[in-house]
Amino acid sequence: MKQKTNPLLSIHAYLVMAFIYLPVLMILIFSFNNSRINSTWEGFTFKWYGSLFQNRNVMDALMNSLTIAFTSTVIATVLGTVAALALRNAVRKSKTVLGMLYLPIVVPDIIMGLSLLLLFSQFHFPLGKWTIIIAHVTFSISYVYVIVASRISGMGKQLEEAAQDLGASPWQTFRYITLPAIWPGVLAGAIMAFTLSIDDFMISFFVAGPDSTTLPIYIYGLVKRGISPEINALCTIMIIVSVGLILIAQWLQNKGNRGKKASTLPF
Amino acid sequence: MPMIQLMNIEKHFAGQTVVHPLSLTIREGEFLTLLGPSGCGKTTILRMIAGFEQPTVGEIFLDGKDVTELPANKRDLNLVFQHYALFPHMTVEQNIQFGLKMKKIDAAEQKERIGEAIRLTQLTPLAKRYPHQLSGGQQQRVAIARAIANKPRVLLLDEPLGALDLQLRKNLQAELKQLQRSLGITFVYVTHDQEEAMMMSDRIVIMNNGKIEQIGTPKEIYNRPQTLFAATFIGENNVFHEAERMFAIRPEKLKAVRDREQKAKRKGIIQDIVYLGNVHKLMVHLNDEQTTVSICLDFTDEDEWQIGQHIGVDWFDADEVNIGL
Numbered sequence: 001m002k003q004k005t006n007p008l009l010s011i012h013a014y015l016v017m018a019f020i021y022l023p024v025l026m027i028l029i030f031s032f033n034n035s036r037i038n039s040t041w042e043g044f045t046f047k048w049y050g051s052l053f054q055n056r057n058v059m060d061a062l063m064n065s066l067t068i069a070f071t072s073t074v075i076a077t078v079l080g081t082v083a084a085l086a087l088r089n090a091v092r093k094s095k096t097v098l099g100m101l102y103l104p105i106v107v108p109d110i111i112m113g114l115s116l117l118l119l120f121s122q123f124h125f126p127l128g129k130w131t132i133i134i135a136h137v138t139f140s141i142s143y144v145y146v147i148v149a150s151r152i153s154g155m156g157k158q159l160e161e162a163a164q165d166l167g168a169s170p171w172q173t174f175r176y177i178t179l180p181a182i183w184p185g186v187l188a189g190a191i192m193a194f195t196l197s198i199d200d201f202m203i204s205f206f207v208a209g210p211d212s213t214t215l216p217i218y219i220y221g222l223v224k225r226g227i228s229p230e231i232n233a234l235c236t237i238m239i240i241v242s243v244g245l246i247l248i249a250q251w252l253q254n255k256g257n258r259g260k261k262a263s264t265l266p267f
Numbered sequence: 268m269p270m271i272q273l274m275n276i277e278k279h280f281a282g283q284t285v286v287h288p289l290s291l292t293i294r295e296g297e298f299l300t301l302l303g304p305s306g307c308g309k310t311t312i313l314r315m316i317a318g319f320e321q322p323t324v325g326e327i328f329l330d331g332k333d334v335t336e337l338p339a340n341k342r343d344l345n346l347v348f349q350h351y352a353l354f355p356h357m358t359v360e361q362n363i364q365f366g367l368k369m370k371k372i373d374a375a376e377q378k379e380r381i382g383e384a385i386r387l388t389q390l391t392p393l394a395k396r397y398p399h400q401l402s403g404g405q406q407q408r409v410a411i412a413r414a415i416a417n418k419p420r421v422l423l424l425d426e427p428l429g430a431l432d433l434q435l436r437k438n439l440q441a442e443l444k445q446l447q448r449s450l451g452i453t454f455v456y457v458t459h460d461q462e463e464a465m466m467m468s469d470r471i472v473i474m475n476n477g478k479i480e481q482i483g484t485p486k487e488i489y490n491r492p493q494t495l496f497a498a499t500f501i502g503e504n505n506v507f508h509e510a511e512r513m514f515a516i517r518p519e520k521l522k523a524v525r526d527r528e529q530k531a532k533r534k535g536i537i538q539d540i541v542y543l544g545n546v547h548k549l550m551v552h553l554n555d556e557q558t559t560v561s562i563c564l565d566f567t568d569e570d571e572w573q574i575g576q577h578i579g580v581d582w583f584d585a586d587e588v589n590i591g592l
Contacts, residue, residue, distance in 0.1 A: 162354070164318075165317060166345065
């Protein structure tokens, strides 16, 4: 049966969409603008994308971002997955443990950044790539944990018991049964961690050193001297990469979860 | 020869006693069923034999050896899980191979055993399929094939047919019993379905509230129940109270007699008449006891019975089965 909808409601829905996506769309459009000035349109061009890759500062920042993202992703994925495996029984008993693992997701970035800066200066830890990596690992673990834990709880204990019953040692059970079963979740968690690291500005800004400018920090620096079309091009690339990665993560998370859709992310 | 011995085992979960102290001997080659309503402790006992739970008190012996402390992967027995627990990322063949691989059996014998298990469970055309491409009944067969390929001394089955529809269940019951006979392996079967237990088992252990109510052959259990629970859980039964004792009489052992003959042991009024094809039943409310009994009449009964009719209910003294409280 087709339900009649008030036309005003669908207009409202389109307006909400426009509200959300208009700013992103602006950046995307103006990254192809032939003019140096953002406000006027003077024809279509790819030249900003070209000059972006010629720019040494941009490339340095990109390399920093990728190094940090890759390293923090590997560390956070291993630690988050191990935590999810270790806490699978404890969490059922204690809501406190669960709450403590979720906390970094809801703590404001500015507080995370500030507290990490305090911690590093307390221990006279020199600010640089490693401090950013450590900072990114701290918040990425929570995301990896949440995604992998949901995968584990969906799996149940029976498969592992069946493996043990067939003579598999604890390690063989993990290697041949548990890991393949949770692998899509681990991969999804890793992609999530990578995306968060690439995109993070606030926390990185607090704990970055002079030689560790990441892409978001670099963009912020550029903006202070006025928004150039190059930034638009850079932002467009970042948006596309992030959205692409998140979609892959979501697809992995749902893959193999036949019937029951994973609900770790709201899309 | 005892294959499994449970010696005074007891199991507590979070301060609650799930299995009260009990001892049980399972003989080599027999088909033994643990029967009882859900929550009676039957699955816990099976899991303790498999090694997934440790008894709080007591010992478990497998083929004369104390296995109480032995982890599940070192026990020479296999469990068929209620929801099959097939490995989703492996084909039927790889599922069956898994146990053999873990035990480092050489390749030639692996192949032979896989072939045999697949043939016995009639899975030959499905060997290369993945579990999600199989029906429930086929998945069940794979679970059994995966277990028997290991040539275990004992096969444990946890309500293996519980998730299947009635017709399929009937077919697989017969197949399983056939399989057990031809392999000669000891089967320990858990179910809450009394008909299934009666049909398949050499011996039945009736359980209730973590305690054993009775152990016996299907015939003994039907004809000579020892407790009120055993008497009423298996088949239909009529329970009578008389002074200090209580006894049960099966519906087919009761006789309906016309009131005027006056020599029946009890009197009552017919409340309902139920036709079931080969038999029909009279539901009779007794005059002196606040209870309704069921009388089973076979097809040779030609009398006209009517609802509301006053009749006598009679039986032979020998058919009374004394049951404890």
